[in-house]
Amino acid sequence: xxxxxxxxxxxxxxxxxxxxxxxxxxxxxxxxxxxxxxxxxxxxxxxxxxxxxxxxxxxxxxxxxxxxxxxxxxxxxxxxxxxxxxxxxxxxxxxxxxxxxxxxxxxxxxxxx
Amino acid sequence: xxxxxxxxxxxxxxxxxxxxxxxxxxxxxxxxxxxxxxxxxxxxxxxxxxxxxxxxxxxxxxxxxxxxxxxxxxxxxxxxxxxxxxxxxxxxxxxxxxxxxxxxxxxx
Numbered sequence: 001x002x003x004x005x006x007x008x009x010x011x012x013x014x015x016x017x018x019x020x021x022x023x024x025x026x027x028x029x030x031x032x033x034x035x036x037x038x039x040x041x042x043x044x045x046x047x048x049x050x051x052x053x054x055x056x057x058x059x060x061x062x063x064x065x066x067x068x069x070x071x072x073x074x075x076x077x078x079x080x081x082x083x084x085x086x087x088x089x090x091x092x093x094x095x096x097x098x099x100x101x102x103x104x105x106x107x108x109x110x111x112x113x
Numbered sequence: 114x115x116x117x118x119x120x121x122x123x124x125x126x127x128x129x130x131x132x133x134x135x136x137x138x139x140x141x142x143x144x145x146x147x148x149x150x151x152x153x154x155x156x157x158x159x160x161x162x163x164x165x166x167x168x169x170x171x172x173x174x175x176x177x178x179x180x181x182x183x184x185x186x187x188x189x190x191x192x193x194x195x196x197x198x199x200x201x202x203x204x205x206x207x208x209x210x211x212x213x214x215x216x217x218x219x220x221x
Contacts, residue, residue, distance in 0.1 A: 101161060
């Protein structure tokens with residue numbers, strides 16, 4: 001298995017632009033997580049899905065952030081409009097059920113200028 | 114809600130020495146997991162503890178789950194440069210909550 005796949009690996013954009021991050025979880029996993037990591041705030045859970053359904057989005061910072069999981073093999077995290085304070089590394093992780101070992105993707109390093 | 118606290122935030126260790134990092138929860142946990150993130154990398158699962166008082170070892174790493182299932186520790190003996198990174202604990206009741214991590218640097 002290729003593990004969790006994220007794209008792009010790096011994204012540089014200008015303030016106000018829309019950003020879409022993509023994730024392909026490990027086949028067979030039914031839980032998917034989006035995290036944001038910064039030096040100041042550490043590793044923050046933004047949202048997680050179980051069986052493609054959003055279960056807890058309490059970590060989503062504001063309405064500019066949205067996440068979807070249209071099927072078991074794909075998820076997106078969208079920021080519109082982006083702001084410089086959104087600059088961070090965004091990780092996607094998947095697991096079999098939401099309390100088991102999580103497998104992290106390599107992350108997307110987002111820079112908003 | 115559930116909160117997982119880790120101390121210390123930073124650990125500077127002389128190569129060859131031992132150190133311990135601690136994880137405490139405000140609630141009883143069903144299990145606790147430990148992850149390691151190398152600089153520039155992503156968190157990688159190390160181990161999961163489920164039973165009260167459980168102790169597990171991985172080579173120079175010893176993991177312990179408290180009797181009350183509200184705290185855990187990771188002890189590393191004879192620290193090596195390969196131990197550099199950030200160690201996260203993650204506690205679970207109905208979902209996994211990550212601590213802030215202990216970032217370890219090693220002096221050769």
